[in-house]
Amino acid sequence: MRVLLADRVPEALGLLAGDGAAIPVAGGTDLLVHWPVRIDAHDRTYVDLSRLEDLKPLRWSDRELVLGGLTTYWDVIQDERIGREFPLLVRAARQVGAIQIQARGTWAGNIVNASPAADGVPVLMAYDAVVVLESGRGREEVPLDHFYTGYKEMRRRADQLVVAIRIPRRPYSYQVFEKVGSRRAQAIAKVGLAVTRSDAGWRVVAASMAPTIRRCPMLERLLEQRVQVAHPGDLVPAITQDVSPIDDVRSTAEYRRRVMARVLYDDLRETCGWP
Amino acid sequence: MQRREGLAKLTGRERYVDDLPLEGALWGMTVRSPAPRGRVSAVRFRPDVNWSEIVVVDYRDVPTANEILLIERDQPVLAAGYVRHVHEAVLLVAHPSREMARRAARAVDVVVAPEPPALDFRAPPRPEQIQFGRDNVLKRLQIAKGDVEQALARAPVVVEGVYETGAQEHVYLETQGMIAWLENDVLVVKGSMQCPYYVLNALQHALGRDERRVRVIQTPTGGGFGGKEEYPSTIALHAALLALKAGRPVKMVYDRPEDMASTTKRHPSLVRHRTALTTDGRLLAQDIEVVLDGGAYVTLSPVVLSRGIIHAAGPYACDNVRIVGRAMFTNAVPFGAFRGFGAPQTLFALERHMDVIARALGLDPVELRRRNLLRDGQSTATGQVIRDGTDRIAVLERALALSGYREKQHSHAAFNAAQRSQRRGIGLATFYHGAGFTGGGEVHLNSRLQVAGLPDGRVEVLSANIEMGQGTLTVFTQIVADRLGLAPEEVVIGEPDTARVPNSGPTVASRTTMVVGRLIERAADDLRHRVGLDDRARGAAVKDAIMRWHREHRGEPLLGEAVYERPPGIAWDEERYQGDAYAAFAWAAYVAEVEVDLRTCTTRVIDFVAVQEVGKVINPTLARGQVQGGVVQGLGWALMEECKVENGAMINNQLTNYIIPTSDDVPPIRVAFVENPYPHGAQGAKGLGELPIDGPAPAILNAVAAATGADPRAIPLTAERLMEIVERTH
């Protein structure tokens, strides 16, 4: 195992550009899982980001909240203002692993790890977050809902770091985050949902329901058009178009579809005036 | 009293096998079968490893007998050209670097010419799947009492049901680990284990060494739950073979995925009940069939089946009982000992079935049990007359009162009517657990134990029974200290080292406190006699006498000794499977309260009450801990723990996907003991360790049935399964 240390962002970007196969390490809470048995991973080169102080703080401006490239779940939990303005960030953060992981794990790491079952990504996506990427060749911004192109595939080159995550400030009239796991803590989502409503419209984001975390355009349209829904089953046609759950080691496609319909229906019932 | 090794564990100073320094040691790794069944047609060593640096061992290196000595000798130490399950050990490799050893193990290709495996223990095997006897039955057992057929034919009501339980992983925190080296001509093997003498016997048998040339030492053991009953013989043999071939110390410690995939699990089961009753719910006949998945070798399946069928009819009076049991050979990784040892499986079926009966008869589940619970003078399925003076109905009443059972039934009805998607329910189980080895087992073990008087007046317990988190060191200390009137610091518990301690039997079967503890008392008495004191002598008198003895017998050992004696009035007929199956039973009533979310079909246990009669409670803190731990382990088995298997291999062999309860999934567990001292156990104690895992699963499922109106009959009752059942019900 080769670990390269960088003190400043440009230096880290240089290391990434120099060694095409180098891998950035933030909290390491994804990268180091089952480390001893992942022998092939031992032969790679890593760039340790932990000294890049510039990437740590989160910032507020009039128009947006900007998370740093190294902002952790714990940083967000601690920030009372986020609790007020972006409560889903805090709610999701509190459901990531347990306190040890919350203290080390970063939002950027959650995005780049690209698990379809991640908890940080759906709430960021429901708030229209934008991923800020930087490399020696410059900066680039990609809206999170356009970031993923397939299972574990994304619009990020190996030499790019996530240096910030921009979240526009808007008043929300509705927001909910649901994580259905196989136990009450330390669980990976079998079904994850983040739903928001603002002047920009409805956002419905599903996790663990497709190869990537994704927005659900048919459901969003159904909500925009105020379609009357009498029963969770009425949501299933839209769900079937929006997502493609599978049977895997954690759950079944059938269960995921049903639960998504029921939880969505139950959550939205009052707001939407459904029976 | 403070837990003896508590501070060392709390501060991280306790040293487990992986923490022990071992100069010049090699790391051992195992190469395993990729297929569930077939002939090994080739073993290929890929060239990306420098094989001259690697020590390699295969079956030809086993000096005497390629057999792991247990009930049968069917299991090879290393597969000899034929494999019977995925992950069967084929080859061993060792290297000074753990990483290199791992790379070497990965660089071996074991090529298997596949043959048709038997993978479903419930289905009758097809001819090409037969691999054991004529029908793949590893063991058959039967219990008969009265005339079941006649009673079934005449009964006004017959209720039938089929129940299933899944495999369960032990999840001891410390994975299996062993170190081995040669000291002159003595092979020393040290590691995590429950039964040092099982390991010793296995080493002697396969390596052809007499007991002076092998020595087994237990290291502080981070949990066992039965998983370190028989399995450690295998890894001990592997470490020993590598050490003998390399001429250097060898260390083998499994990582979690390897441990989960390749070591034993709780036997999956299928149990059929056919029960005859009067219309007011009195049992007339119980006709029970028990089928266990044994896996690819016999291991302990015959005795797990034995305990399973003996417990299958439960703590109820019934004149006509037939229980037939069989353990099936399959090409699964062998199943083995796990806390409860067959009883949790059959008691799950029985106690769920009692609620199914209650529903069928329109009876209250409490009333059904109250009517049938054994009274003193009545007999169990094996004809064992129970006369211990325990009021089993009082145990039940206590559990009902503590849990607020009746009040909750009412409040749940109101809650369920008012809620859209939340449903609450309460359920119970009444059960028992026999302590110590079954039938004549304790007599065969013939356990021996010594209490030594040391020159400085302290005393030392020499026993092969081990601490694995359950509190042996502390309870043994208490027993000696109380018996001889000494302070706990004046008692030493000797390291379980077969070169020093006699064979006081395995640390299993809820026998340690009751059976071995009693041996300690008798050996302490014997020690007192040897220094010329009578049984009333205590404290300073004992210490002084010991020191005086040593001044008069310089250099000689002072040993009090005891050998197991069968309690009077106990008789067991092994041929007919009748008589006193256990010297003593512990009795219990558990109540679970659950809340089910109908949207996700997630079940949350929100309250739990565990009442038991276990004779005298010697250490309340440890006893409560045993019960709470058993309840948590039972909750996991009931609701979430599932070994997912593909073509004979566990695919969720990591703690991310093998789901055990977290502290947030555990309800308050209220524990109460009813005490009725048992005259032949230490201080009146009966066995307690296993009892608490028998009751939670049926109590929880009965509560789910009450909450939802559904009728679940298999565990684990995951949300996915419950959703299917609820959909079918509505």
Ligand SMILES: Cc1cc2nc3c(=O)[nH]c(=O)nc-3n(C[C@H](O)[C@H](O)[C@H](O)COP(=O)(O)OP(=O)(O)OC[C@H]3O[C@@H](n4cnc5c(N)ncnc54)[C@H](O)[C@@H]3O)c2cc1C
């Ligand atoms: C016990 C445990 C429980 C967990 N529970 C949850 C859970 O409940 N929910 C959940 O969503 N996740 C969970 N995780 C996964 C993990 O903690 C999160 O995904 C976390 O956000 C990862 O962040 P990290 O900083 O540790 O990433 P790392 O492991 O350091 O990196 C992850 C990936 O991101 C890349 N990367 C990291 N930072 C950057 C950057 N700035 N720019 C470019 N690439 C980058 C790395 O190269 C790597 O590919 C859990 C993990 C563990 C071990």
